Amino acid sequence: MTENRMTLEQTIEWLSDAGVDETLGDEAFAWEEIITTTPAPRMEASRVSTSYLPQATMEACQKARLLCQEATNLAELKEKIMNFEGCSIKQTASTTVFGEGKQNPKIMLITEAPASDEDRYGKPFAGKNALLIDKMLQAIEIERDDCYFATILPWRPPGNRTPTESEISICLHFIKKQIELVSPQIIFFLGGSTANHLLEMSEPISKIRGKWFDYKVSKNQTIEALTSFNPEYILKNPEQKAKIWHDLLRIRKKIL
Numbered sequence: 001m002t003e004n005r006m007t008l009e010q011t012i013e014w015l016s017d018a019g020v021d022e023t024l025g026d027e028a029f030a031w032e033e034i035i036t037t038t039p040a041p042r043m044e045a046s047r048v049s050t051s052y053l054p055q056a057t058m059e060a061c062q063k064a065r066l067l068c069q070e071a072t073n074l075a076e077l078k079e080k081i082m083n084f085e086g087c088s089i090k091q092t093a094s095t096t097v098f099g100e101g102k103q104n105p106k107i108m109l110i111t112e113a114p115a116s117d118e119d120r121y122g123k124p125f126a127g128k129n130a131l132l133i134d135k136m137l138q139a140i141e142i143e144r145d146d147c148y149f150a151t152i153l154p155w156r157p158p159g160n161r162t163p164t165e166s167e168i169s170i171c172l173h174f175i176k177k178q179i180e181l182v183s184p185q186i187i188f189f190l191g192g193s194t195a196n197h198l199l200e201m202s203e204p205i206s207k208i209r210g211k212w213f214d215y216k217v218s219k220n221q222t223i224e225a226l227t228s229f230n231p232e233y234i235l236k237n238p239e240q241k242a243k244i245w246h247d248l249l250r251i252r253k254k255i256l
Contacts, residue, residue: 057166060086064170068177074103077177081154087170092158095122099150099178106255108148108184109133110175111230112194113163119156124149129231136244140252148182150175152194168197180217186254187215187223191230198225205229210247212254226250 063086071077078098090096097114100123109125117127125133137144153171157163163171175198179187189195192205199213209229214222228247234240 054166057169060170061173064173068173071177071181074099074178074181077174077181081174087155087167089153089155089157089163089167093155094119096154097122097124097151097156098154099124099148099182101148101182102145103148103181104183104185105148106146106185107142107188107251108150108179108182108186109188109190110150110152110179110194110198111190112151112197113153113160114151114156115160115232116156118151124151125231128235132231132234136248139245140248142252142255148184150178150182152197172197179215179223184223186251187225188251189225189227191233192227194230195225195227209243210250212250224254226254 064084067080067084068077071080078096081098082096084090093114097118101108111124114124115127115129117129118124120126133149134144137147152175153163153167154174157167179198187198189198192203192208195205195208195213196202198215199208201208205227208227211227213225213227215225216222226247228244229237229240234244
């Protein structure tokens with residue numbers, strides 16, 4: 001049992017706040033009444049030009065790309081990222097936050113950058129975020145051990161500021177390699193910026209939340225991905241729990 005394990009009462013409270021009035025019993029209830037059976041249209045990802053980036057950033061991107069090509073497993077990739085010195089935010093961060101969880105999981109959950117709790121504990125989705133994620137997963141009967149958790153950036157930006165395009169451009173190589181090595185069944189992007197950077201789009205969260213897209217791993221491989229709100233947003237805006245509950249149901253239906 002983990003330190004973030006919820007009690008039954010906490011789970012029921014979270015579900016109630018989300019407007020849930022049905023439970024998962026021995027027989028499935030009418031998912032189709034909650035989730036549209038028509039798949040969302042696939043959107044063609046437009047490539048983001050990096051030609052405007054400073055020369056130093058371009059060189060750091062090249063180094064990041066090369067070290068990712070050399071990594072053959074997650075342990076090697078983690079070591080290479082921890083030794084990487086091409087991103088300035090590493091100097092102000094307390095720890096390197098690398099992904100954790102099961103390889104070949106049902107779900108890979110990804111958010112953008114580590115916050116203070118993640119920086120303190122050195123792992124993604126820590127502190128209050130971890131408690132919320134546990135509630136979300138337990139609500140749809142998904143075990144934490146069946147998931148993999150990661151962030152786009154392995155280092156916390158100073159003061160939790162928004163990451164710069166240069167920082168993201170460098171670190172995208174790291175998270176893309178993690179996705180390749182983890183090889184999840186489904187990707188759950190938590191936050192609009194997370195989805196936009198990895199799907200190479202530029203859309204508001206209102207347009208992409210709750211829709212399925214194909215994340216391109218390679219020329220011949222894609223992984224289905226869904227976007228919803230990030231945990232910090234939900235903690236600050238609990239009235240949005242109902243929307244993320246519907247997104248969780250979409251994931252639940254997909255992996256049944």
